[in-house]
Amino acid sequence: MVGxxxxxxxxxxxxLAEDVIAFAQGAGTExxxxxxxxxxxxxxAEQVTAYNLPTAPPKATDRRSFSGTATTQVEALPPDILAAIVRQAIEAHRDQVxxxxxLEREEIERQAVRERLRPG
Incomplete structure (x- = not known):
């Protein structure tokens, strides 16, 4: 998740995590x-410099628990950097085999559709 x-x-x-986990458990899955x-x-400090993220102190009026000393908005990440972060997270969990x-099955099915759509 990004936020x-x-x-x-x-x-x-x-x-969100708490609600979805409870819903999934009710459906018998994890x-x-x-x-x-x-x-x-x-x-x-290193990442702020690398990603050029602007930060601000947490709002004194927000009483929700927060362990950080600086805040930043997700939209401060350039779209290509955010996409790379998300892609890396997905690939870390994806079974390559x-x-x-x-992908191989998709190509076979794509070929079969092309064959059916050919005239005559």
Whole structure:
């Protein structure tokens, strides 16, 4: 999941994860949530410099728990960087053998559709 690194973003992530996990358990399955952007690690000094993320202190009026000392918005990440972060997270969990077989099966099915659509 991606979201702002601030009390509101953390609250949204936790609430969504809790609700979806409960729903999945009710359906007899399991899901796992992973925050991939913006994370505390991405807001550290090195990452802020690397990603050029603007930060601000947490709002004093927001009383929700938050362990960070700086906040940033997810839209501060350039789209190509955000896409790369999400792609890397997906690929880290994807079974490469299953993915390769799926791509091969898709190509076979695509060829079969082309054959059926050819005139005459």
């Amino acid at each position: 702002d690194y601030d009390p509101s973003g953390e609250h949204l992530f936790n609430a 899901v796992e949530f992973e925050r991939v952007a913006v994370t505390a690690e991405q807001v550290t 299953v993915h390769r077989r799926t």
